[in-house]
Amino acid sequence: xxxxxxxxxxxxxxxxxxxxxxxxxxxxxxxxxxxxxxxxxxxxxxxxxxxxxxxxxxxxxxxxxxxxxxxxxxxxxxxxxxxxxxxxxxxxxxxxxxxxxxxxxxxxxxxxxxxxxxxxxxxxxxxxxxxxxxxxxxxxxxxxxxxxxxxxxxxxxxxxxxxxxxxxxxxxxxxxxxxxxxxxxxxxxxxxxxxxxxxxxxxxxxxxxxxxxxxxxxxxxxxxxxxxxxxxxxxxxxxxxxxxxxxxxxxxxxxxxxxxxxxxxxxxxxxxxxxxxxxxxxxxxxxxxxxxxxxxxxxxxxxxxxxxxxxxxxxxxxxxxxxxxxxxxxxxxxxxxxxxxxxxxxxxxxxxxxxxxxxxxxxxxxxx
Numbered sequence: 001x002x003x004x005x006x007x008x009x010x011x012x013x014x015x016x017x018x019x020x021x022x023x024x025x026x027x028x029x030x031x032x033x034x035x036x037x038x039x040x041x042x043x044x045x046x047x048x049x050x051x052x053x054x055x056x057x058x059x060x061x062x063x064x065x066x067x068x069x070x071x072x073x074x075x076x077x078x079x080x081x082x083x084x085x086x087x088x089x090x091x092x093x094x095x096x097x098x099x100x101x102x103x104x105x106x107x108x109x110x111x112x113x114x115x116x117x118x119x120x121x122x123x124x125x126x127x128x129x130x131x132x133x134x135x136x137x138x139x140x141x142x143x144x145x146x147x148x149x150x151x152x153x154x155x156x157x158x159x160x161x162x163x164x165x166x167x168x169x170x171x172x173x174x175x176x177x178x179x180x181x182x183x184x185x186x187x188x189x190x191x192x193x194x195x196x197x198x199x200x201x202x203x204x205x206x207x208x209x210x211x212x213x214x215x216x217x218x219x220x221x222x223x224x225x226x227x228x229x230x231x232x233x234x235x236x237x238x239x240x241x242x243x244x245x246x247x248x249x250x251x252x253x254x255x256x257x258x259x260x261x262x263x264x265x266x267x268x269x270x271x272x273x274x275x276x277x278x279x280x281x282x283x284x285x286x287x288x289x290x291x292x293x294x295x296x297x298x299x300x301x302x303x304x305x306x307x308x309x310x311x312x313x314x315x316x317x318x319x320x321x322x323x324x325x326x327x328x329x330x331x332x333x334x335x336x337x338x339x340x341x342x343x344x345x346x347x348x349x350x351x352x353x354x355x356x357x358x359x360x361x362x363x364x365x366x367x368x
Contacts (some may be wrong), residue, residue, distance in 0.1 A: 001026055002310070003132070003142035005155055007034075007114045009296050010282025011148030012105035013303030016057045019109060021311045026142075027109075028134075030119035030149075034106060039099035041215045042194075042207045044072060046093055046297045053300035056308065059104045063096065066104075068210055071095030073193030076352050076359075079200065081244035084356055089193060097210055098296070120154045128277060130158075144317050145278045146306070148299075151264060153284035159272040160280075164264035164287050167343060170227040171205075171217040171261045172236060174254040179214040186214050186250045197247065198352035202239060204247055216250060217261075221347055227260035263289050263343075268336040271329045279321045281306055286332035291342030294335040302328055 002018065004011045007029035015025050031037060045051055045063070054060040072089030106114065122133040123145075132140045147155025151164050179187040189195055190206040195216075197204040206216035218236050220226070236251045236258075266287045272280075279285075282299030305327055309320040345354045 001142055002144045002146065003028070003130075003140065004146045004148050005029075005120055005132075006148035006150060006153075006282070006284070007031070007106070007116075008148060008150060008282060008299065009102060009105070010284075010299035010303045011146070012102065012109070012114075013053050013057055013300045014146065014148065014281060014307050015113065015303075016059070016105040016108055017053075017304050017307035018310065019113070020058055021307070023307075023310065023314065025113070026140075027114045028118035028120065028132075028140075029114060029116055030135075032117050034114070034116065036116075039097075039102055041098060042068065042071060042095045042209055043098050043101060043296050044093040044095050044293050045101070046293075049294075049301040050297035053297075053304035054104070056304040057105060057108070059108065062104055063101070064094075066100045067094035067096050068193075068208065070192040071194075071208060073191055075189075075191045075193075075195045076356060077189070077195065077197040078352055079197070079240075079243040079247070081197075081246050084352055085359060086191075087359075093293075095193065095207075101296070120149070123154060123158060125158070130277065143277050147278070147280040147284040148282050148303070150283045151287045153280065155278065156280060156284050158278050159275040160270065162266055162270050164266050166224040167263045167265050167289050167340075168221055169219055169263045169289070169343060169347060170222050170224075171219040171263065172227075172231050173259040173261055174216045174218065174250070175256050176214040176216070177255045178212050180212045183214065183250075183253070185246050186216060186254075187212070189246060189250065190214050190216070196346070196352060196355065197243075198346055198355065199243070201347045201349060201351065203346055203351070204240070204250065216254075218251065219346075224262055227262040229260075231258045231260050233258070265289050265336070265340065268340055269329075269333040270336075271325075271333075274318070274322050274325070276318060279306070279325060281328075285328065286336055288336040288339040289343045290339070291346055292335060292339040294339055298332060298335055301331075 002025040074087045076085040119135040176183040195206040281302035306324045309324040
């Protein structure tokens with residue numbers, strides 16, 4: 001039995017492709033249920049990774065029915081509110097809401113394959129067997145273990161001593177419901193797709209969601225401890241003190257709580273020696289900043305590639321894991337480096353000039 005810890009996009013894609021090819025894994029996730037928490041905002045799905053994984057999972061057509069029309073449009077502004085760049089998008093990297101994307105593989109799996117409220121609290125290796133202890137006191141044993149359990153993976157220490165490090169940037173998440181009617185300034189600033197408002201090593205980064213919703217992140221270069229405190233609106237106004245009044249209107253009112261999110265990343269080039277019976281996919285393997293839009297795309301192609309390797313050599317799991325890792329390590333290193341560079345570009349002292357120069361040199365919409 002192949003045991004997958006984590007029912008995010010990496011674990012679910014892996015499970016879906018395996019099941020579609022006659023291999024039945026067990027999936028465990030710490031969430032109370034599939035709907036116990038909000039899954040996040042919009043994601044752009046790349047042709048050679050995320051879309052390729054959906055194709056392997058037999059879900060590409062269903063995905064096409066859920067994308068946000070014109071969601072790949074981009075607007076770049078500076079702190080004065082001046083529009084510095086506008087791109088209507090080309091449809092090559094369609095946008096989809098994260099929850100809708102996760103539901104694609106999740107609802108394609110048999111009922112009961114994903115076991116919810118299964119929080120791993122300890123893992124011990126006894127000979128060639130892994131013993132997984134769960135918070136409810138239950139114990140599961142497996143000879144084949146895949147860590148798809150995200151940034152703070154419980155499986156990662158089995159193969160690597162690396163831990164995520166703070167990138168120096170934190171964001172505060174703000175939500176606007178029925179934005180076109182209730183928050184027209186926020187809706188206009190964001191437009192149909194993605195907005196970057198950047199200046200002075202800080203930014204307001206927003207995206208359009210289905211049903212006239214908008215999400216905006218107030219992103220700052222601050223100490224790690226900053227995001228651990230209760231966040232008040234006056235704190236945000238102070239950080240963006242000399243920005244245009246429209247941005248202060250956006251910061252003044254939104255729906256729900258202000259949610260701080262410190263941004264962490266694993267070292268660029270993170271890898272590990274072949275560890276019998278265990279491997280990692282997704283953020284557990286290569287957590288990176290969101291400033292190249294690669295995280296979910298790599299998670300999905302990780303799942304599809306690992307499944308493909310297992311399907312190709314079902315009687316040689318070690319060979320399958322080694323084959324998968326040989327492909328994943330260099331790909332993840334390249335994309336992690338791009339993500340780190342994207343973060344630096346967004347928060348340069350003269351931003352958004354560096355980002356504008358980058359787009360101009362590439363001649364098309366940005367990777368994100």
